[in-house]
Amino acid sequence: MAKVKGAVVVDIEKCKGCNLCVVECPTDTLALSPNVNGKGYNYAYMESPDACIGCSNCGLVCPDSVITVYKVKLQQA
Amino acid sequence: MEVKDIIKEENLAYKKTKVLTDNEMHYCPGCTHGVVHKVIAEVIEEKDIQENTIGISPVGCSVLAYNYLHIDWQEAAHGRAPALATATSRLMPDKYVFTYQGDGDLASIGAAEIIHACNRGENIVVIFINNGIYGMTGGQMAPTTLEGMPTSTSPYGRDIKLSGHPLKMTELVANLPGTTFVARHSAETAGAVRKLKKAIRKAFDNIDEKKGTSFIEVVSTCSSGWKLTPEASNTWMKENMFPFYPLGIIKDE
Numbered sequence: 001m002a003k004v005k006g007a008v009v010v011d012i013e014k015c016k017g018c019n020l021c022v023v024e025c026p027t028d029t030l031a032l033s034p035n036v037n038g039k040g041y042n043y044a045y046m047e048s049p050d051a052c053i054g055c056s057n058c059g060l061v062c063p064d065s066v067i068t069v070y071k072v073k074l075q076q077a
Numbered sequence: 078m079e080v081k082d083i084i085k086e087e088n089l090a091y092k093k094t095k096v097l098t099d100n101e102m103h104y105c106p107g108c109t110h111g112v113v114h115k116v117i118a119e120v121i122e123e124k125d126i127q128e129n130t131i132g133i134s135p136v137g138c139s140v141l142a143y144n145y146l147h148i149d150w151q152e153a154a155h156g157r158a159p160a161l162a163t164a165t166s167r168l169m170p171d172k173y174v175f176t177y178q179g180d181g182d183l184a185s186i187g188a189a190e191i192i193h194a195c196n197r198g199e200n201i202v203v204i205f206i207n208n209g210i211y212g213m214t215g216g217q218m219a220p221t222t223l224e225g226m227p228t229s230t231s232p233y234g235r236d237i238k239l240s241g242h243p244l245k246m247t248e249l250v251a252n253l254p255g256t257t258f259v260a261r262h263s264a265e266t267a268g269a270v271r272k273l274k275k276a277i278r279k280a281f282d283n284i285d286e287k288k289g290t291s292f293i294e295v296v297s298t299c300s301s302g303w304k305l306t307p308e309a310s311n312t313w314m315k316e317n318m319f320p321f322y323p324l325g326i327i328k329d330e
Binding site for chain 1: 078080082083084085088089090091092093094097101103104105106107108109110111112115203264265267270271300306307308311
């Protein structure tokens with residue numbers, strides 16, 4: 001079981017769907033949504049939230065700075 | 078643990094810096110400008126110099142950079158950003174002055190200004206965005222366009238006999254005695270962004286020490302000009318731009 005767990009919040013209306021965060025995500029958490037935002041872009045979202053490790057790589061490569069990353073350390077069972 | 082339990086203020090790992098404004102960027106999806114703006118903003122926040130930084134924006138896509146970074150800006154005539162930065166840093170030596178220029182601005186019409194500013198060793202930072210094309214005006218051939226690279230004014234690829242060789246500005250200014258830190262970086266992966274941030278931090282630290290000009294080239298993409306998706310642009314950049322424009326620190330004195 002993973003020791004850290006993360007979550008990504010995307011500002012959907014500002015996202016331009018460039019896909020760079022999806023490429024950079026090491027755990028395939030992110031994907032482009034089949035839905036579109038107000039500008040008509042397929043925005044990024046957490047397709048498999050359980051996989052996120054909160055590494056912030058998506059936030060670093062996002063050209064429009066729409067990504068906020070949260071991260072918690074899990075108690076070992 | 079549910080996602081809503083993780084999304085709490087105390088668990089914050091990464092968020093947009095306050096030096097960036099909330100305006101939506103006009104850049105195309107996947108444009109490297111956004112990443113470089115963000116890295117500069119993060120360095121300014123880290124050094125806590127938001128009140129003392131003056132940016133000089135060029136002519137090109139980043140002409141509207143003043144909309145996105147919450148610092149003082151000046152807008153230079155095409156290519157003349159280093160001249161304006163010279164005046165600004167000499168009149169206000171305690172300010173952090175940087176120019177932000179594209180390859181059409183810096184390597185073509187502004188080639189004289191940048192070479193003389195670097196040769197004089199002005200106490201400024203130069204951020205040079207090199208995507209091998211004139212992005213804003215419609216993807217024309219730039220001095221930095223690679224051999225054989227198709228653009229709207231060289232549809233069959235750049236012909237060296239007709240248009241000359243691509244210009245390596247970074248190697249050129251590294252030869253000048255006025256420069257103290259000359260490096261070439263990229264911003265296509267998280268690792269590359271971290272390295273770029275370190276370099277820009279060092280460049281701004283050099284202003285504190287009054288060491289001379291720091292010059293950082295960022296090899297970038299122009300997905301609209303190259304007519305590729307942002308992802309394919311990054312791959313194309315790695316395969317074609319990096320062999321000709323090798324990354325790394327060229328001069329550090």
